Amino acid sequence: MARRDKVPEPQRRPSDVGSLEPLPDVLIDDPLQYLMAEHVRQRAVCAVLRSCASQRSVARAVAGRVATILAVDVPLHHDDEESDRFVLQVDLAQHKSC
Helix, strand or coil, rough: CCCCCCCCCCCCCCCCCCHCCCCCCCHHHHHHHHHHHHHHHHHHHHHHHHHHHHHHCCCCHHHHHEEEEHHHHHHHHHHHHHHHHHHHHHHHHHHHCC
């Protein structure tokens, strides 16, 4: 199996709502890339949460975006990872790399 390079951390500041925006629809055509990009976005959420905890404050827009991600996007992401669809996508990707 090919070695995966480390996915880069988001380059935006943790308080930047842009790093928390929904992923482009075009990524749906490549499910593994979509899931990888979603993991990067989840890291941005963690960075925002760490920043909020240390500063003890958060902008309303950032709080709303993080709340939506945690309430809606993350559960859907976990469902995708745990479903047969994700397992089949990994198997397909491994088969293509052979």
